[in-house]
Amino acid sequence: MRSWAHEEWGDGEWARHHAWRESDLHARQGRIDQAIAVLRPHADAGDGHSATMLAALLAHHGRHDELRERASAGDHVAGMQLVRTLARWHRDPEAAEMLQRMVAAGYWPAARMMVDSLRAADRHDEALALLRRFVDAGETSAAVVLARWLRREGGRDEALDVLRPAAAAGDPAALADLTQWLIDRGGPDEAIAALRGYVDRGVVPAAVRLAELLLGLGRTDEGIELVRSVAHEDETAATRSGVLLGERSRVEDAAAAIRSSPRPLRTLDSVYSQLSHDGHVLAAEAIRHAVRPD
Secondary structure: OOOOHHHHOOHHHHHHHHHHHHHHHHHHOOOHHHHHHHHHHHHHOOOHHHHHHHHHHHHHOOOHHHHHHHHHOOOHHHHHHHHHHHHHOOOHHHHHHHHHHHHHOOOHHHHHHHHHHHHHOOOHHHHHHHHHHHHHOOOHHHHHHHHHHHHHOOOHHHHHHHHHHHHHOOOHHHHHHHHHHHHHHHOHHHHHHHHHHHHHOOOHHHHHHHHHHHHHOOOHHHHHHHHHHHOOOOHHHHHHHHHHHHHOOOHHHHHHHHHOOOOHHHHHHHHHHHHHHOOOHHHHHHHHHHHOOO
8 A cells, every 4th residue: 555654754763664574674684784874863752663673683583681781871761572572581680670770760561561471460459559650650551450450350430540641641441441331330321422522622632532322323513523523633633533524435535534634645654554444345445546546
Protein backbone atom coordinates (compact mmCIF):
# COMPACT_ATOMS: atom_id res chain seq x y z
CA MET A 1 0.00 0.00 0.00
CA ARG A 2 1.22 3.46 -0.82
CA SER A 3 1.92 5.72 2.14
CA TRP A 4 1.19 9.43 2.08
CA ALA A 5 2.42 10.28 5.58
CA HIS A 6 6.01 10.95 4.49
CA GLU A 7 4.85 14.17 2.81
CA GLU A 8 4.25 15.62 6.29
CA TRP A 9 7.59 14.62 7.81
CA GLY A 10 9.96 17.26 9.04
CA ASP A 11 13.72 16.94 8.83
CA GLY A 12 13.91 15.03 12.11
CA GLU A 13 11.33 12.44 11.05
CA TRP A 14 13.04 11.96 7.70
CA ALA A 15 16.35 11.38 9.48
CA ARG A 16 14.86 8.85 11.91
CA HIS A 17 13.01 6.87 9.26
CA HIS A 18 16.10 6.85 7.06
CA ALA A 19 18.19 5.60 10.01
CA TRP A 20 15.73 2.78 10.70
CA ARG A 21 15.78 1.63 7.10
CA GLU A 22 19.56 1.97 6.82
CA SER A 23 20.15 0.07 10.05
CA ASP A 24 17.83 -2.72 8.97
CA LEU A 25 19.64 -3.00 5.63
CA HIS A 26 23.05 -3.11 7.33
CA ALA A 27 21.85 -5.78 9.78
CA ARG A 28 20.38 -7.95 7.02
CA GLN A 29 23.72 -7.84 5.21
CA GLY A 30 25.71 -8.67 8.35
CA ARG A 31 27.17 -5.20 8.90
CA ILE A 32 26.28 -5.08 12.58
CA ASP A 33 28.70 -2.32 13.59
CA GLN A 34 27.20 -0.01 10.96
CA ALA A 35 23.64 -1.00 11.92
CA ILE A 36 24.34 -0.08 15.53
CA ALA A 37 26.21 3.12 14.70
CA VAL A 38 23.33 4.45 12.58
CA LEU A 39 20.83 4.03 15.41
CA ARG A 40 22.97 5.20 18.33
CA PRO A 41 22.60 9.01 17.89
CA HIS A 42 18.82 8.77 17.53
CA ALA A 43 18.55 6.54 20.59
CA ASP A 44 20.78 8.96 22.50
CA ALA A 45 18.45 11.79 21.47
CA GLY A 46 15.51 9.98 23.07
CA ASP A 47 13.78 8.35 20.10
CA GLY A 48 12.00 5.32 21.52
CA HIS A 49 11.85 3.25 18.36
CA SER A 50 15.56 3.75 17.70
CA ALA A 51 16.33 2.78 21.30
CA THR A 52 14.24 -0.38 20.95
CA MET A 53 15.94 -1.38 17.70
CA LEU A 54 19.37 -0.65 19.15
CA ALA A 55 18.78 -2.63 22.35
CA ALA A 56 17.52 -5.61 20.36
CA LEU A 57 20.57 -5.53 18.08
CA LEU A 58 22.97 -5.27 20.99
CA ALA A 59 21.36 -8.19 22.79
CA HIS A 60 20.99 -10.40 19.72
CA HIS A 61 24.61 -9.94 18.67
CA GLY A 62 26.14 -10.30 22.09
CA ARG A 63 27.10 -6.65 22.62
CA HIS A 64 26.24 -6.94 26.29
CA ASP A 65 28.87 -4.51 27.53
CA GLU A 66 27.31 -1.64 25.57
CA LEU A 67 23.85 -2.80 26.58
CA ARG A 68 24.91 -2.68 30.20
CA GLU A 69 26.56 0.74 29.75
CA ARG A 70 23.39 2.17 28.22
CA ALA A 71 21.27 0.70 30.99
CA SER A 72 23.57 2.12 33.66
CA ALA A 73 23.37 5.54 32.00
CA GLY A 74 19.58 5.56 32.35
CA ASP A 75 18.41 4.03 29.05
CA HIS A 76 15.45 2.06 30.42
CA VAL A 77 14.76 0.37 27.08
CA ALA A 78 18.29 -1.06 27.21
CA GLY A 79 17.70 -1.89 30.87
CA MET A 80 14.60 -3.95 30.10
CA GLN A 81 16.44 -5.77 27.33
CA LEU A 82 19.30 -6.48 29.73
CA VAL A 83 16.90 -7.83 32.36
CA ARG A 84 15.42 -10.26 29.84
CA THR A 85 18.91 -11.31 28.73
CA LEU A 86 20.09 -11.87 32.31
CA ALA A 87 16.96 -13.90 33.06
CA ARG A 88 17.68 -16.16 30.09
CA TRP A 89 21.15 -16.71 31.52
CA HIS A 90 19.54 -17.56 34.89
CA ARG A 91 21.34 -14.64 36.50
CA ASP A 92 18.24 -13.80 38.45
CA PRO A 93 19.83 -11.74 41.29
CA GLU A 94 21.52 -9.41 38.80
CA ALA A 95 18.32 -9.12 36.75
CA ALA A 96 16.33 -8.36 39.91
CA GLU A 97 18.80 -5.66 40.93
CA MET A 98 18.57 -3.99 37.51
CA LEU A 99 14.79 -4.20 37.59
CA GLN A 100 14.65 -2.71 41.07
CA ARG A 101 16.77 0.26 39.97
CA MET A 102 14.37 1.05 37.14
CA VAL A 103 11.36 0.66 39.42
CA ALA A 104 12.97 3.06 41.89
CA ALA A 105 13.39 5.51 39.01
CA GLY A 106 9.64 5.36 38.38
CA TYR A 107 9.74 3.36 35.13
CA TRP A 108 6.33 1.71 34.78
CA PRO A 109 7.25 -1.13 32.33
CA ALA A 110 9.82 -2.34 34.87
CA ALA A 111 7.26 -2.10 37.65
CA ARG A 112 4.76 -4.08 35.57
CA MET A 113 7.35 -6.82 35.08
CA MET A 114 8.06 -6.83 38.81
CA VAL A 115 4.35 -7.01 39.65
CA ASP A 116 4.00 -10.06 37.42
CA SER A 117 7.03 -11.68 39.08
CA LEU A 118 5.68 -10.99 42.55
CA ARG A 119 2.27 -12.41 41.67
CA ALA A 120 3.88 -15.52 40.19
CA ALA A 121 5.71 -15.98 43.50
CA ASP A 122 2.42 -15.56 45.46
CA ARG A 123 3.74 -12.32 46.99
CA HIS A 124 0.44 -10.60 46.36
CA ASP A 125 0.65 -7.99 49.11
CA GLU A 126 3.94 -6.70 47.72
CA ALA A 127 2.56 -6.68 44.18
CA LEU A 128 -0.50 -4.71 45.27
CA ALA A 129 1.61 -2.24 47.22
CA LEU A 130 3.80 -1.64 44.18
CA LEU A 131 0.78 -1.15 41.95
CA ARG A 132 -0.79 1.31 44.38
CA ARG A 133 2.47 3.26 44.51
CA PHE A 134 2.41 3.78 40.77
CA VAL A 135 -1.32 4.54 40.75
CA ASP A 136 -0.75 7.22 43.39
CA ALA A 137 1.99 8.65 41.14
CA GLY A 138 -0.54 9.09 38.33
CA GLU A 139 0.39 6.08 36.14
CA THR A 140 -2.90 5.33 34.39
CA SER A 141 -1.77 1.94 33.06
CA ALA A 142 -1.07 0.85 36.62
CA ALA A 143 -4.59 1.91 37.56
CA VAL A 144 -6.02 -0.33 34.83
CA VAL A 145 -3.96 -3.31 36.03
CA LEU A 146 -4.94 -2.72 39.67
CA ALA A 147 -8.62 -2.20 38.85
CA ARG A 148 -8.79 -5.46 36.88
CA TRP A 149 -7.11 -7.31 39.73
CA LEU A 150 -9.54 -5.87 42.29
CA ARG A 151 -12.51 -6.72 40.11
CA ARG A 152 -11.36 -10.34 39.72
CA GLU A 153 -11.12 -10.53 43.50
CA GLY A 154 -14.68 -9.24 43.90
CA GLY A 155 -13.88 -5.63 44.79
CA ARG A 156 -16.02 -4.12 42.06
CA ASP A 157 -16.75 -0.80 43.70
CA GLU A 158 -13.11 -0.25 44.63
CA ALA A 159 -12.11 -1.22 41.10
CA LEU A 160 -14.36 1.50 39.71
CA ASP A 161 -12.95 4.03 42.17
CA VAL A 162 -9.41 3.20 41.04
CA LEU A 163 -10.38 3.36 37.38
CA ARG A 164 -12.24 6.68 37.34
CA PRO A 165 -9.19 9.00 37.62
CA ALA A 166 -7.44 7.10 34.82
CA ALA A 167 -10.55 7.40 32.66
CA ALA A 168 -10.75 11.11 33.45
CA ALA A 169 -7.15 11.40 32.25
CA GLY A 170 -8.21 9.92 28.91
CA ASP A 171 -6.58 6.50 29.17
CA PRO A 172 -8.29 4.43 26.42
CA ALA A 173 -8.09 1.13 28.30
CA ALA A 174 -9.51 2.72 31.44
CA LEU A 175 -12.36 4.25 29.44
CA ALA A 176 -13.13 0.94 27.75
CA ASP A 177 -13.18 -0.96 31.05
CA LEU A 178 -15.18 1.71 32.84
CA THR A 179 -17.77 1.76 30.07
CA GLN A 180 -18.25 -2.01 30.12
CA TRP A 181 -18.29 -2.30 33.90
CA LEU A 182 -20.90 0.46 34.23
CA ILE A 183 -23.01 -1.23 31.56
CA ASP A 184 -22.73 -4.49 33.50
CA ARG A 185 -23.75 -2.74 36.71
CA GLY A 186 -26.46 -0.33 35.64
CA GLY A 187 -26.97 -0.56 31.90
CA PRO A 188 -25.95 1.77 29.07
CA ASP A 189 -27.48 4.88 30.59
CA GLU A 190 -25.07 4.83 33.53
CA ALA A 191 -22.11 4.44 31.18
CA ILE A 192 -23.37 7.21 28.90
CA ALA A 193 -23.81 9.59 31.85
CA ALA A 194 -20.28 8.92 33.10
CA LEU A 195 -18.74 9.39 29.66
CA ARG A 196 -20.70 12.59 29.06
CA GLY A 197 -19.24 13.97 32.26
CA TYR A 198 -15.74 13.43 30.89
CA VAL A 199 -16.69 14.83 27.49
CA ASP A 200 -18.00 17.99 29.15
CA ARG A 201 -14.56 18.38 30.74
CA GLY A 202 -12.86 18.15 27.37
CA VAL A 203 -11.57 14.56 27.55
CA VAL A 204 -11.32 13.76 23.84
CA PRO A 205 -10.83 9.96 24.15
CA ALA A 206 -14.02 9.84 26.22
CA ALA A 207 -15.89 11.49 23.35
CA VAL A 208 -14.62 8.83 20.95
CA ARG A 209 -15.59 6.06 23.38
CA LEU A 210 -19.04 7.59 23.88
CA ALA A 211 -19.53 7.86 20.13
CA GLU A 212 -18.64 4.17 19.75
CA LEU A 213 -21.16 3.27 22.44
CA LEU A 214 -23.92 5.39 20.89
CA LEU A 215 -23.28 3.89 17.47
CA GLY A 216 -23.38 0.41 18.96
CA LEU A 217 -26.76 1.23 20.51
CA GLY A 218 -28.15 2.34 17.15
CA ARG A 219 -28.09 6.05 18.02
CA THR A 220 -26.28 6.68 14.76
CA ASP A 221 -26.87 10.38 14.17
CA GLU A 222 -25.91 11.24 17.73
CA GLY A 223 -22.77 9.11 17.57
CA ILE A 224 -21.64 10.48 14.22
CA GLU A 225 -22.19 14.08 15.27
CA LEU A 226 -20.11 13.52 18.39
CA VAL A 227 -17.24 11.80 16.63
CA ARG A 228 -17.14 14.49 13.93
CA SER A 229 -16.97 17.19 16.60
CA VAL A 230 -13.68 15.91 18.07
CA ALA A 231 -11.84 14.79 14.92
CA HIS A 232 -9.82 18.00 14.81
CA GLU A 233 -8.59 17.63 18.40
CA ASP A 234 -5.83 15.10 17.83
CA GLU A 235 -4.62 12.48 15.39
CA THR A 236 -5.96 9.52 17.34
CA ALA A 237 -9.46 11.01 17.49
CA ALA A 238 -9.34 11.82 13.78
CA THR A 239 -8.25 8.29 12.93
CA ARG A 240 -10.97 6.67 15.00
CA SER A 241 -13.52 9.10 13.57
CA GLY A 242 -12.47 8.25 10.02
CA VAL A 243 -12.74 4.54 10.69
CA LEU A 244 -16.14 4.74 12.40
CA LEU A 245 -17.54 6.91 9.63
CA GLY A 246 -15.95 4.78 6.91
CA GLU A 247 -17.46 1.61 8.36
CA ARG A 248 -20.85 3.24 7.85
CA SER A 249 -20.02 4.39 4.29
CA ARG A 250 -20.10 8.05 5.34
CA VAL A 251 -17.32 8.81 2.90
CA GLU A 252 -17.51 12.60 2.84
CA ASP A 253 -17.82 12.80 6.62
CA ALA A 254 -14.82 10.48 7.01
CA ALA A 255 -12.80 12.55 4.54
CA ALA A 256 -13.71 15.74 6.41
CA ALA A 257 -12.62 14.17 9.71
CA ILE A 258 -9.27 13.18 8.17
CA ARG A 259 -8.71 16.63 6.67
CA SER A 260 -9.30 18.21 10.08
CA SER A 261 -6.57 16.09 11.72
CA PRO A 262 -3.36 17.83 12.81
CA ARG A 263 -1.59 15.23 10.60
CA PRO A 264 -4.12 14.50 7.83
CA LEU A 265 -1.90 12.38 5.60
CA ARG A 266 -0.70 10.14 8.42
CA THR A 267 -4.32 9.88 9.54
CA LEU A 268 -5.31 8.89 6.00
CA ASP A 269 -2.67 6.14 6.08
CA SER A 270 -4.08 4.78 9.34
CA VAL A 271 -7.74 4.98 8.30
CA TYR A 272 -7.05 3.40 4.91
CA SER A 273 -5.06 0.56 6.49
CA GLN A 274 -7.64 -0.21 9.19
CA LEU A 275 -10.63 -0.11 6.87
CA SER A 276 -8.90 -2.28 4.28
CA HIS A 277 -7.83 -4.79 6.94
CA ASP A 278 -11.41 -5.02 8.25
CA GLY A 279 -12.89 -5.65 4.82
CA HIS A 280 -14.13 -2.15 4.00
CA VAL A 281 -11.95 -1.87 0.90
CA LEU A 282 -14.42 0.11 -1.23
CA ALA A 283 -14.95 2.65 1.55
CA ALA A 284 -11.19 2.93 2.06
CA GLU A 285 -10.63 3.64 -1.62
CA ALA A 286 -13.48 6.15 -1.76
CA ILE A 287 -12.13 8.00 1.27
CA ARG A 288 -8.62 7.97 -0.14
CA HIS A 289 -9.90 9.45 -3.40
CA ALA A 290 -11.89 12.11 -1.54
CA VAL A 291 -8.83 13.18 0.46
CA ARG A 292 -6.14 12.62 -2.17
CA PRO A 293 -7.59 12.27 -5.68
CA ASP A 294 -4.12 12.00 -7.30
